[in-house]
Amino acid sequence: MLELRDIHLQWDHRPLLAGVNLRVAAGQTVALLGASGSGKSTLLKVVAGIEVPERGSVWFDGQDITRLPPHRRGFALMFQDFALFPHLDVRDNVAFGLVEQGVPRAAAREQAQAMLARFGLGEHARSRVWTLSGGEQQRVALARALITQPRALLLDEPFSALDAALREHLRAEFRERITDAGMAAILVTHDEAEARAMAQQGWALQGGQLRALW
Ligand SMILES: Nc1ncnc2c1ncn2[C@@H]1O[C@H](COP(=O)(O)OP(=O)(O)O)[C@@H](O)[C@H]1O
Ligand SMILES: [Mg+2]
Structure with missing residues (x-):
C-alpha cells in the first residue's frame, strides 16, 4: 500500500500541494487528472522522492519513506520527456x-x-x-x-506521443502487468477515457487538493 498523508508543498511562495491524501493498494491503478500547472507532476515527484514535502508524509507498506532517497524506494518512473540513453x-x-x-x-x-x-x-x-x-x-x-518489477509505477502522461491504436494496446497491456506484478500505480493523464480504462480510482488535483472523480 502506497500512501500520501497530508502532503504540503509550496512553489514560489504559492501553495501547490495543500493537504493531499491518497492511498493506492498493490495491484491498483489510480489516475490523477487536473489542469496543466495544477501540480500533478510535482505530486509524482514527491512520491518518487525527487521532491520532499514541507509537511506530510509518504508511506509504503507501513514504512515512512518521506526522506528515503529515490533510488532506495524501488519505484519506477516514466515521465513525459522520457530520457533514454x-x-x-x-x-x-x-x-x-x-x-x-x-x-x-x-x-x-x-x-x-x-x-x-x-x-x-x-x-x-x-x-x-x-x-x-x-x-x-x-x-x-x-x-x-x-x-x-518495481513496487510502484509512476506514469506521467506515458502514452501522449502514441497513436490511438497503439495507445489502446498499451493500456490493456499495462493494466494487465500492473495487476499481475501487484504494483501500486499512479497514472497522470489529461485523457479521461484513458484514465477510466486503466484506473480503478480517479482523482482531480485542483487548488492543491484531490477531489474524487470515481
Ligand atoms: N522545479 C520546478 N521548476 C519550475 N517550475 C516548477 C517546478 N516545480 C513546480 N513548478 C511550478 O509548479 C506548477 C505545477 O507544475 P507541475 O507539477 O508540473 O504541474 P502539472 O504536471 O499539473 O502540469 C507550475 O506552475 C510550475 O511552474
Ligand atoms: Mg505535468
Whole structure:
C-alpha cells in the first residue's frame, strides 16, 4: 500500500500541494487528472522522492519513506520527456535497470530482448534509440520502467506521443502487468477515457487538493 498523508508543498511562495491524501493498494491503478500547472507532476515527484514535502508524509507498506532517497524506494518512473540513453542501443536501454541491480549483463540482455519482443520492438533491439520514431521510443521507455518489477509505477502522461491504436494496446497491456506484478500505480493523464480504462480510482488535483472523480 502506497500512501500520501497530508502532503504540503509550496512553489514560489504559492501553495501547490495543500493537504493531499491518497492511498493506492498493490495491484491498483489510480489516475490523477487536473489542469496543466495544477501540480500533478510535482505530486509524482514527491512520491518518487525527487521532491520532499514541507509537511506530510509518504508511506509504503507501513514504512515512512518521506526522506528515503529515490533510488532506495524501488519505484519506477516514466515521465513525459522520457530520457533514454543515446549512447546505448535499445536493448541496453531496457537492460539498464537490471544491470544496475547486479544482474549479469548477458542475462539482463536476454530479459530485455524478451520484453522488447512483447512490446513489438524485437527487431529494433540493436538499433540506436534515436533512429526510432517518437512512439517507439516511448515504448522503449515503458519497457525500461517495467523490467525491474518495481513496487510502484509512476506514469506521467506515458502514452501522449502514441497513436490511438497503439495507445489502446498499451493500456490493456499495462493494466494487465500492473495487476499481475501487484504494483501500486499512479497514472497522470489529461485523457479521461484513458484514465477510466486503466484506473480503478480517479482523482482531480485542483487548488492543491484531490477531489474524487470515481
Ligand atoms: N522545479 C520546478 N521548476 C519550475 N517550475 C516548477 C517546478 N516545480 C513546480 N513548478 C511550478 O509548479 C506548477 C505545477 O507544475 P507541475 O507539477 O508540473 O504541474 P502539472 O504536471 O499539473 O502540469 C507550475 O506552475 C510550475 O511552474
Ligand atoms: Mg505535468
